[in-house]
Amino acid sequence: MFNTFKANARFALGLPRRLARLRQVHFAMALLCSSGVWAGGEQTLEKVVVSGTVTALGFSDAASVGTVTQKQLEARTVYRPGELLESVPGLIVSQHSGEGKANQFYLRGFNLDHGTDMRTTIDGMIVNQRSHAHGQGWTDVNFLIPELAKSLEYRKGPYYASEGDFASAGSVSLKYTDSLMQGIASVGLGQNGFRRVLLADSPAFAGGKLLYALEGLGNDGPFVNPDQFRKLNAVLRYSRGDEANGFNITAMAYKAKWNSTDQIAQRAIDSGLIRNRFDAIDPTDGGASHRYSLSGAWRAADETSSTQISAYLIDNKLELFSNFTYFLDNPVDGDQFAQPDHRRTAGLNATHSRRMSGLRLESENTFGLQLQSDNVFNGLLNTKARKTIGVTRQDHIVESNAGVFVENATKWTPWFRTVAGLRGDSYRFKVRSDNADNSGTATATMVSPKLSLVFGPWSKTEFYVNAGSGFHSNDARGTTIKFDPKTGDAVDRVTPLVRSKGAELGLRGNWLPGLQTSLSVYHLDLGSELLFVGDAGTTEASRPSRRLGFELANYYKLSNWLTVDADVAFARARFRDYDPIGNRIPGAVEGVASLAVAVDNLGPWFGAAQLRYFGPRPLIEDNSVRSSSTTVINARLGYRLTPKSRVEIEGFNLANRTASAIDYYYTSRLRGEAAAGVDSIHFHPIESRSFRLSYVMNF
Numbered sequence: 001m002f003n004t005f006k007a008n009a010r011f012a013l014g015l016p017r018r019l020a021r022l023r024q025v026h027f028a029m030a031l032l033c034s035s036g037v038w039a040g041g042e043q044t045l046e047k048v049v050v051s052g053t054v055t056a057l058g059f060s061d062a063a064s065v066g067t068v069t070q071k072q073l074e075a076r077t078v079y080r081p082g083e084l085l086e087s088v089p090g091l092i093v094s095q096h097s098g099e100g101k102a103n104q105f106y107l108r109g110f111n112l113d114h115g116t117d118m119r120t121t122i123d124g125m126i127v128n129q130r131s132h133a134h135g136q137g138w139t140d141v142n143f144l145i146p147e148l149a150k151s152l153e154y155r156k157g158p159y160y161a162s163e164g165d166f167a168s169a170g171s172v173s174l175k176y177t178d179s180l181m182q183g184i185a186s187v188g189l190g191q192n193g194f195r196r197v198l199l200a201d202s203p204a205f206a207g208g209k210l211l212y213a214l215e216g217l218g219n220d221g222p223f224v225n226p227d228q229f230r231k232l233n234a235v236l237r238y239s240r241g242d243e244a245n246g247f248n249i250t251a252m253a254y255k256a257k258w259n260s261t262d263q264i265a266q267r268a269i270d271s272g273l274i275r276n277r278f279d280a281i282d283p284t285d286g287g288a289s290h291r292y293s294l295s296g297a298w299r300a301a302d303e304t305s306s307t308q309i310s311a312y313l314i315d316n317k318l319e320l321f322s323n324f325t326y327f328l329d330n331p332v333d334g335d336q337f338a339q340p341d342h343r344r345t346a347g348l349n350a351t352h353s354r355r356m357s358g359l360r361l362e363s364e365n366t367f368g369l370q371l372q373s374d375n376v377f378n379g380l381l382n383t384k385a386r387k388t389i390g391v392t393r394q395d396h397i398v399e400s401n402a403g404v405f406v407e408n409a410t411k412w413t414p415w416f417r418t419v420a421g422l423r424g425d426s427y428r429f430k431v432r433s434d435n436a437d438n439s440g441t442a443t444a445t446m447v448s449p450k451l452s453l454v455f456g457p458w459s460k461t462e463f464y465v466n467a468g469s470g471f472h473s474n475d476a477r478g479t480t481i482k483f484d485p486k487t488g489d490a491v492d493r494v495t496p497l498v499r500s501k502g503a504e505l506g507l508r509g510n511w512l513p514g515l516q517t518s519l520s521v522y523h524l525d526l527g528s529e530l531l532f533v534g535d536a537g538t539t540e541a542s543r544p545s546r547r548l549g550f551e552l553a554n555y556y557k558l559s560n561w562l563t564v565d566a567d568v569a570f571a572r573a574r575f576r577d578y579d580p581i582g583n584r585i586p587g588a589v590e591g592v593a594s595l596a597v598a599v600d601n602l603g604p605w606f607g608a609a610q611l612r613y614f615g616p617r618p619l620i621e622d623n624s625v626r627s628s629s630t631t632v633i634n635a636r637l638g639y640r641l642t643p644k645s646r647v648e649i650e651g652f653n654l655a656n657r658t659a660s661a662i663d664y665y666y667t668s669r670l671r672g673e674a675a676a677g678v679d680s681i682h683f684h685p686i687e688s689r690s691f692r693l694s695y696v697m698n699f
Contacts, residue, residue: 063506098260109571111587115139158470161421190692193220208240582621591615
């Protein structure tokens with residue numbers, strides 16, 4: 001452990017020298033200066049909370065930690081619920097298929113796929129689904145109701161003892177409110193078949209509050225083969241007490257179905273095989289899903305200590321039909337495949353914090369326990385028009401883990417404090433496969449030290465040094481596999497837990513009235529980018545990787561009616577070992593920038609506008625094929641008809657750009673092409689310009 005701390009310290013001390021070698025930093029800085037795009041998401045100068053009150057321990061533990069307030073979340077214009085997470089500086093949320101599918105995420109030089117290496121929780125319930133049929137860490141937030149979001153907290157890097165699996169790039173914690181200030185009745189209509197209704201309130205009940213929300217939504221999108229996305233969503237919560245002492249019990253239910261226009265080959269458009277960029281090659285792709293959960297949370301605090309316990313049960317089910325290679329593997333029936341996944345997840349989180357005094361030092365010790373168990377039935381099937389024509393593999397997985405952590409925060413002097421933590425995790429993987437040779441049991445443990453040094457504040461500025469190690473788990477099927485389920489070839493098993501090591505230097509300040517600024521430069525190593533390839537039913541262990549980068553964030557409240565928040569981020573992602581095919585990481589995000597402006601208190605008028613820049617990315621290891629950049633502008637304008645009613649119009653992709661939401665480069669085969677297929681770019685388009693009109697009444 002001591003050697004790990006020494007290695008992390010070397011990372012931190014060497015950051016300025018390493019970052020000086022970033023050959024493309026000048027591009028991001030030029031973008032920053034020429035466009036006026038800075039960095040954003042309101043990052044409150046948080047203080048350590050004990051007993052539900054703010055103590056004198058100081059500000060946040062890192063420059064890359066922040067809280068987005070309920071008011072800021074309300075101001076965002078989102079095409080889909082997952083885009084609410086883009087309030088995290090540097091995070092891009094995209095989509096490459098039908099609306100009911102989990103989003104694609106990009107952060108800190110990662111193509112996080114559907115959620116790997118970004119831990120996401122909603123009300124303490126883990127959203128990432130491990131050993132998932134389609135991708136490790138599958139993060140489907142389509143059940144999110146934005147109007148219920150009370151706050152969004154984010155932490156980047158593996159520096160926090162309370163964050164375990166999937167938190168190497170960062171973690172996002174979204175919290176629902178226990179009660180609403182007013183009831184909400186909302187009706188929305190828009191282009192491309194969009195419609196939405198919402199009813200929510202929190203009346204007094206049995207000495208507490210009974211929060212309820214009912215949502216219905218439909219959306220076809222601009223596609224030739226309409227998405228026909230339909231979802232029903234409900235939340236019911238009973239709560240008593242306050243933030244320090246109280247409890248809540250919550251039931252959630254979500255159900256959806258959709259068609260998918262998956263990514264298409266550019267050459268299919270060029271040859272006239274399909275009509276336009278919104279057409280589909282296999283119109284039978286699509287899916288259905290549900291999520292049902294029951295959770296509870298209890299908290300108690302006094303002047304010197306606080307305790308929080310939460311527990312949850314989740315039932316998730318997905319039926320997903322995709323076809324990315326068309327007729328490459330099966331020239332007659334096509335390459336469509338199904339990835340069914342049905343799981344029940346149980347979890348428990350418990351923390352106890354106690355403030356200590358002695359030797360004129362202020363100190364807080366926190367102890368935590370996290371338990372999770374997944375009982376999973378999934379597989380990979382060959383299908384045609386959603387009908388099964390063959391089976392590649394079917395598995396029953398039981399994956400369990402226990403995590404314990406301890407953390408100490410101490411203020412040594414008025415200008416120096418530390419946060420030191422140690423985390424231990426133990427995993428057990430049990431796989432029962434339809435191929436007995438691929439069945440078995442595996443176990444793994446990992447210890448992860450964390451350390452943060454905080455200096456200041458001086459001249460309204462605080463400085464941070466952070467270092468630590470973390471991990472992500474690999475798909476359980478890869479830990480017991482012997483033979484490729486598709487080819488029958490012998491394959492190597494993968495390491496169950498993949499270590500990450502990171503370090504960061506940062507500062508935070510508010511040098512002008514109303515201005516909050518943070519800057520961080522970071523270094524992150526992964527032992528290997530292990531990945532279960534759900535599209536092929538096999539596990540691949542890729543190469544060790546390294547990411548270097550910086551993020552600059554500003555939030556500026558210029559007056560009581562105008563606020564601006566924006567962010568700019570750049571990352572250099574490379575494989576660390578030599579391979580003649582190249583050292584670029586396909587899909588790894590490089591430059592990202594956004595600018596958001598919100599206006600309010602202008603009589604009955606209010607509104608917001610957002611610009612998002614998603615820079616080009618390498619699509620293959622030698623960097624000879626790259627994606628184009630994507631810039632999107634969304635906006636919202638509202639008018640208060642009465643103190644309790646308002647009308648809003650939202651516009652998306654206002655410039656009507658014909659850009660990609662995501663790009664890939666791989667081999668596929670269209671009808672009539674050579675049996676070996678063709679290597680080419682495949683993309684999913686951003687939606688064309690569209691508008692939505694909503695009427696909202698409070699009661």
